[in-house]
Amino acid sequence: MNNLNEFLGGRILDLKTLNPEIVGQLLELGSTIVPATFEKQQQLFCSRCLMRINNNNGSYCRSCLNMGKINTTDQLLISSTRLNFGFQKRPMTWNGTLTQSQQKVSKELIEAFYNQIDHLIWAVTGAGKTEMTFPLLSEIISSGKRVAFCSPRVDVCIELFPRISDAFPKTTIGLFHGKSEQPYMATQIVIATTHQLVRFEKAFDVLIVDEVDSYPLAGNIMLERAIDKSVKEIGNTYYLSATPPKELLEKVTAGQLGISKLYQRFHGHPLPEPKCHLLYKATNFLKINPRVKFTIKKLLNDNQRFMLFFPNIPQMKDFEKKLQQRFPKLKLISVSSKDPDRLKKVQLFRKNQVQAILTTTILERGVTFKNVTVIVIDADSQEFSKTSLIQIAGRAGRAADTYDDEVHFYYQNYNIQIKMACAEIKYLNWCAKNV
Ligand SMILES: [Zn+2]
Known part of the structure; x- marks a missing residue:
């Protein structure tokens, strides 16, 4: 007996990849077979990803190609969703409390x-x-x-x-x-x-x-x-x-x-509001702009760990080199979307084994560190939308005992994105108090 659980539950499967015995069993359980494409307003669509199939290249669906090639003449099996998970009266063992x-x-x-x-x-x-x-x-x-x-x-x-x-x-x-x-x-x-x-x-x-x-x-x-x-x-x-x-x-x-x-963080403290710093010269002026350098030096003296956000990978790499030259003892790592060791590196920072992490918008969300200063370099770059800036600022102050971590935005132009991000953070803090 095959383990049908590998197929069941509303999965869309390419019929030609399944063995006939399994197909028989799946059909008995209420699965259905459908053509791989359907027509709507004289255009051809893929039944798996629901995207239009381009007529110039109309023999297969390009949109969901990375999930296995589906030819227009193929058939798909949609497996049954009748599943029995049994009965659990109290499935949750989490005993934390909610505010x-x-x-x-x-x-x-x-x-x-x-x-x-x-x-x-x-x-x-x-x-x-x-x-x-x-x-x-x-x-x-x-x-x-x-x-x-x-x-x-x-x-x-x-x-x-x-x-x-x-x-x-x-x-x-x-x-x-x-x-x-x-x-x-x-x-x-x-x-x-x-x-x-x-x-x-x-x-x-x-x-x-x-x-x-x-x-x-x-x-x-x-x-x-x-x-x-x-x-x-x-x-x-x-x-x-x-x-x-x-x-x-x-x-x-x-x-x-x-x-x-x-509007309120779980610990009840407000969101850290970014400190805005106008730079008169570019970030790479005198290798590292003295105003940025001053802030970093202070962080090193205080033994404070920090995150530096950059608009793109080349800028991050360039800054990393200069930072390492200027502060050879500083333990740092850099991560980007192209980095296969990203998760391991983030773990090093989490465990306090490095003091600084240089990154792009890849770490703007989904990561939580305790006690960290957050700095955005060239916050006026187009890569940093209002949403990005709010998310990045949101990396700070996430722990109850360091709720007032600092956030710094460095830029040469105080643009609309920076202005809106700061205004929204202020507004959310106001709502937390008053709404
Ligand atoms: Zn498709």
Whole structure:
């Protein structure tokens, strides 16, 4: 007997890759076979990723090619979603406590689950979004339903997996992303990158999408369609963000989406407001601009660890070289999206084995360090959107005992992005006190 769990649960499978015996068993369990393409308004679409197939190259779908080539004449098997996860009365062993405002949001999430209404959670960076979803997850699991917790970012998924596994030790949980070696299983909780959702159809009772405004999800039509199609018709989706995109806020205004707002960090202290520094000369003036150098020297004297954010990799590398020349004793690392050792390096910083981490927007979110000064170099670069700057500033002050970590923005032009980011942080702090 084959382990059918490797196939079940609303998976979209390429029929030609399956052996006939398995196909027979899957069909008996209620799976269906569909053509790999469908026509709409005289155009051809891929049944897996729902993207249009370009006529010039119309023999296969290019959009989801990296998940295995699907030819237009192929057939797909959509596996049955009838899964039995058994019954758990109290699936959650997490015994942390939620603050009053977290509890309020947590209740709203459970209400949305029972009313099957899609819901947006706008919670400031460091509000404890993940923990707030735990009572919801518990409710979903004890109802015997299936949930996917997704993020566009692999790092976020990898960090989520042990936390959720610890909180729900008796529940089957799978972690799936492009680089994972764990084979697919029809688990009750699925933690995955949003890309993985392309492989599912009406598979989940509940879908939670974290960091909904972040790359590569924001503005990606294929991923937006994947989110829609992977949830069952009778089911609901939660969107989590500290910086929600305006499309979702418009849906809230139109009454299509519920909303919970959380302006307060879990420790009750305000968000650190960035200190803005206008530079009269470029960052690389005299190798390292004296004003920046002065700040770094002070951090070294205080033995304070820090993060330096750069708009791009070449600038980061150049600065790294100069910094190392000027301060040879400083232990530092640099990480970017192109770095295969990224996760290991971040771990070194987390364990206090290096004092400084130089990075790009890759670490703007999803990472939590205690006691860290955050510095943005060339904050006026186009790579730093308002959202990026808010997220980066949100890396500071995340621990209760160092809630007032400093944030510094260095720039030559005080542009609209910097202005809006600072204004929004101020506004959120005002709301935390007054709303
Ligand atoms: Zn496709």
